Amino acid sequence: MNAVKEERPEYEVVRSKRSTADIVLERDGRIVVRAPESVADEQIEKIVDSKLHWIYRNLAEWRDLNSTRILREYKSGEGFLYLGRSYRLKLVAEQAEPLLLKNGRFTLRRDLVESGDVELAKAAFREYYVARGYERISKRVEYFAPKVDAKPRGVEVKELGHRWASCSPLGELSFHWKCMMAPQTIIDYIIVHELCHFHHLDHTAAFWNEVDKVMPNYRERKEWLKVNGAGLDV
The missing domain is CATH 3.30.2010.10 (Metalloproteases ("zincins"), catalytic domain)
Structure with missing residues (x-):
């Protein structure tokens, strides 16, 4: 039985003068790939694909944590x-x-x-x-x-x-x-x-x-x- 390939999520690429690429899940839930200026888009796609399990696991954790976000009211006693x-x-x-x-x-x-x-x-x-x-x-x-x-x-x-x-x-x-x-x-x-x-x-x-x-x-x-x-x- 063939394994179902996970769909690649949307992500943002930020290139800078760095030597390696890494993937970060930001506080607002965005996936950001920070990569060297010389890395091609195709290579970044491969990097994302290799980390799909990590990405979806951390997205699930992010959703759980943010589901308990505290909404404060501006009234005495809060x-x-x-x-x-x-x-x-x-x-x-x-x-x-x-x-x-x-x-x-x-x-x-x-x-x-x-x-x-x-x-x-x-x-x-x-x-x-x-x-x-x-x-x-x-x-x-x-x-x-x-x-x-x-x-x-x-x-x-x-x-x-x-x-x-x-x-x-x-x-x-x-x-x-x-x-x-x-x-x-x-x-x-x-x-x-x-x-x-x-x-x-x-x-x-x-x-x-x-x-x-x-x-x-x-x-x-x-x-x-x-x-x-x-x-x-x-």
Whole structure:
């Protein structure tokens, strides 16, 4: 009896100056093939075909994890994450800042919710995480960079879509504001992961060996992010 050949899923190809090709399942469920500039489309198809079982297994895991995504409401008592801990929300009538974290609670200006535009409340959280994230992540990058022997040229915290972090060709690091919802140990893993890309652009054994040198328990942190990443949202 002949085995049924699995259908090749849709995928995106990103070519860059790298030596090997690898396949990544992004946080939004997209399949991305990162490949050297010289690799032909036909060769990429062969690479995808050789990894079909891995792709479909990880897509199934992604769907399971995202089925439990938390939808938060902007009302008093709702929990919002900061550095891995959940803080209850309290709507307040008057406050100079749109959002503050004080006395063990997030306090959000009530008018941002009563306007009926939930994006105003979401923006308040994003801006809070960006501001606190820049300060905290910059210090941790400064701490880990010498250990990895990397010399980043700058740090930015912003909206990165489906990526937790990225590095520009000029060596400027960017981190997703949602990183600030994770525990500090996970933020440190994301930082070390990105710094190690200064030496290896792909995710070969050599790259993970570099991560292991600085963070021997990185596998636990990587798994935590895989399982809990979908819940890091406002």
